[in-house]
Amino acid sequence: MITVTNLTKKFDRFVALNNISCKIPEGCIYGLVGSNGAGKSTLLRLITGIYRPESGSVEIDGQNVFDNPAAKNRLVFIPDELFFLSRSNLLRMAKLYSALYDRFSYEKFHKLTELFRLNPKANIGTFSKGMRRQAATILALSCNSEYILFDETFDGLDPVMRNLLKDLLIADVRERNATVVIASHSLRELEDTCDQLALLHKGGIIFESEIGNLKTSLFKVQVAFSDEFDRSRFDGIELRSFSKHGSVASMIVRGDRAETEQKIRAMEPVLFEMLPLSLEEVFVYEMDALGYAFADVLKQEVQ
Numbered sequence: 001m002i003t004v005t006n007l008t009k010k011f012d013r014f015v016a017l018n019n020i021s022c023k024i025p026e027g028c029i030y031g032l033v034g035s036n037g038a039g040k041s042t043l044l045r046l047i048t049g050i051y052r053p054e055s056g057s058v059e060i061d062g063q064n065v066f067d068n069p070a071a072k073n074r075l076v077f078i079p080d081e082l083f084f085l086s087r088s089n090l091l092r093m094a095k096l097y098s099a100l101y102d103r104f105s106y107e108k109f110h111k112l113t114e115l116f117r118l119n120p121k122a123n124i125g126t127f128s129k130g131m132r133r134q135a136a137t138i139l140a141l142s143c144n145s146e147y148i149l150f151d152e153t154f155d156g157l158d159p160v161m162r163n164l165l166k167d168l169l170i171a172d173v174r175e176r177n178a179t180v181v182i183a184s185h186s187l188r189e190l191e192d193t194c195d196q197l198a199l200l201h202k203g204g205i206i207f208e209s210e211i212g213n214l215k216t217s218l219f220k221v222q223v224a225f226s227d228e229f230d231r232s233r234f235d236g237i238e239l240r241s242f243s244k245h246g247s248v249a250s251m252i253v254r255g256d257r258a259e260t261e262q263k264i265r266a267m268e269p270v271l272f273e274m275l276p277l278s279l280e281e282v283f284v285y286e287m288d289a290l291g292y293a294f295a296d297v298l299k300q301e302v303q
Contacts, residue, residue, distance in 0.1 A: 001025050002047060002147065002179070007056035009042050016042040018203040019056065024181060024196075026146075027173055031190040032183040034200035040183035041080060043200070044149050047181070048077040060147065073102060075147035076140045080155070082132050090120040093139055103144035112138040115164070129156035137165060141172065148172065149181045154189050166193050191279040199283065207286060214282045217254055223264060224248045224271035237263060240285045252277075252285050 002024040009017045017039045024030045032040045045051045047058050049065040049072050057064060063071045084093055090113060098104040113120045116134045118127075124135055133156045140148060148169070154162045170193070172178040184190055190197065191211070199207040218240070224247045225233075231242045237260060240252040248271060253260055257274065264272060277285075 001061060002181070003057075003059045003062075004043070004047070005057050005059075007043075007046060007058065008054045009039075009046060009051060010054050015203050017046070017053075020203070020205050021056075022198060022205055022208060024179060026179050027177040028195040029169060029173060029180045029182065029193055031194035031197040032181065032200060033185070033187055033190065033197060034183075035185065037202075038200040039203045040200055041151050044077065044079075044151055044181065044183055048072070048075055048149060050077075073100075074145060075149060076101070076143045076145040077149045078136045078140050078151065078153070080151040082136050084124045084132070084135070086125075088124055089122055090118060090124065090135055090138065093124070093135070094120070094142065097139050097143060101143040101145065105142055105144055108144065109138065109142040112141060112168075116161070130158060130161065133157055134161060137168075141168060144176065145178070146176075147179045147181070149183075151183045153182050153184065162189075169193065187280045187283065197279075207283065209286075211279065214279065214286070215276065216257065218277060218282050218285060219253055219257060219260075220275040220277055220281075221251045221253050221260070221264065222248060222271065222273040222275065223251070223269045225267070226270050233267065234264075240288070 004020060004022045004024075007017055007020050008015070020039075020043070032043065034040050042051065046053055047065065049058070049068065052066050059065065060071050060074060065071045065075075085096065090109075094104075094106065094109050098106070110120070116138060118131060118134060118138065124132060127135060137153075140150075153165065157165065169180050173180060182190060182194065187197075194211055196208070196210050197214075198205050229249070230244070231239065234242075234251070238254045240254055242249065242251050244250075261272075261274060
């Protein structure tokens with residue numbers, strides 16, 4: 001387990017992270033979402049021991065990561081800005097990684113180069129942006145690390161390669177109980193991949209939850225009755241929003257789906273529909289309840 005406790009990191013007069021705490025359990029895919037400057041990359045660099053915090057701590061199973069080679073051997077980090085040795089190919093980079101990581105597997109390395117259709121003898125300098133991202137991913141996954149951290153994982157990858165990478169990460173979690181941490185600007189990229197999500201804003205975690213809980217406890221209801229009605233008819237049901245157009249009301253409800261359905265059907269509606277929400281819609285309503293405007297916190301950027 002990765003344990004972040006009261007972590008603060010400053011650069012000159014800028015506070016990148018301000019006294020944040022979170023726990024990332026083993027065997028899950030954990031997403032970090034936030035706009036530029038939210039602190040995602042800084043948090044990843046603190047978890048991997050690249051940065052030293054001003055205060056607080058980062059521990060992996062009780063071991064402090066900074067200046068601890070044994071702890072660092074258990075994790076691998078793929079940054080947003082990739083680095084490869086000058087004029088190197090994947091085979092040369094694999095030799096470097098195998099010297100650094102005890103569990104590096106050449107068998108897995110060769111299997112992944114075939115899967116991604118990359119020539120391991122080709123100069124990486126001739127690769128496109130997407131191919132360089134694939135090369136970094138191959139090297140990282142070949143390390144068989146317990147903890148795999150990505151900064152903007154899917155940047156530069158086409159839809160086919162994105163789906164392939166998601167499948168590989170899920171397989172690593174399932175087969176090796178690996179822990180994957182992914183930082184991204186886009187909720188849509190993480191919706192069908194992550195088990196848990198944390199939303200960062202101005203150096204703090206303002207929202208954290210398991211995706212399963214988010215999607216099952218918040219849902220949309222459309223309902224109509226033969227007589228006039230208003231919000232008061234639904235007293236006893238937790239409404240996050242209520243709007244009415246003509247005789248049809250649309251509501252965002254928080255609670256148990258089966259119990260809510262039973263209560264509303266007992267009112268004998270002439271129209272009744274329960275609809276799922278996208279993860280982005282869930283975040284909008286949950287953050288609104290916390291007093292945040294989602295559009296101001298998480299501005300989607302053109303990739």
